[in-house]
Amino acid sequence: MELLVNEPGNVHYTMTIRDEHLSSPGTCHGGVLAGLMDATLGAAALSLAFTAGELVSTVEFKINYLHPVRLHDHLLAHGVVEHSGKTLVVSSALITCPTRDNLVVARGLGTFNRYPATKRDFHELLFPPDTN
Numbered sequence: 001m002e003l004l005v006n007e008p009g010n011v012h013y014t015m016t017i018r019d020e021h022l023s024s025p026g027t028c029h030g031g032v033l034a035g036l037m038d039a040t041l042g043a044a045a046l047s048l049a050f051t052a053g054e055l056v057s058t059v060e061f062k063i064n065y066l067h068p069v070r071l072h073d074h075l076l077a078h079g080v081v082e083h084s085g086k087t088l089v090v091s092s093a094l095i096t097c098p099t100r101d102n103l104v105v106a107r108g109l110g111t112f113n114r115y116p117a118t119k120r121d122f123h124e125l126l127f128p129p130d131t132n
Contacts, residue, residue, distance in 0.1 A: 009048035009081035017073045028069035037063045041110030044079035044091040055117045061110035
């Protein structure tokens with residue numbers, strides 16, 4: 001998966017379906033799409049909260065699977081913040097398949113709790129501890 005932050009609250013992820021993503025011959029497992037959806041919704045929320053020195057955690061998210069995804073399909077997930085309140089951020093996302101005329105294969109909605117990041121949190125995020 002590759003992430004592109006267009007601007008705070010607006011992100012894209014891309015990925016291509018490989019053999020290890022399949023649940024049955026030629027069809028992508030729903031958990032793979034759920035993971036892509038959660039990452040997209042969360043990145044949209046985090047990219048906005050981070051500008052205010054905050055982090056987010058998932059409260060809930062839902063996904064609607066609209067069409068099967070196949071081996072070698074290239075996917076584009078686009079997430080945007082729909083609402084940013086004092087304690088909650090709500091984001092929505094679509095997963096489309098550009099190689100199949102931009103077919104919408106899934107839609108999702110997520111709610112995230114925003115909370116202040118301490119200086120220690122930011123330091124560890126930007127400079128992970130050396131485990132060697």
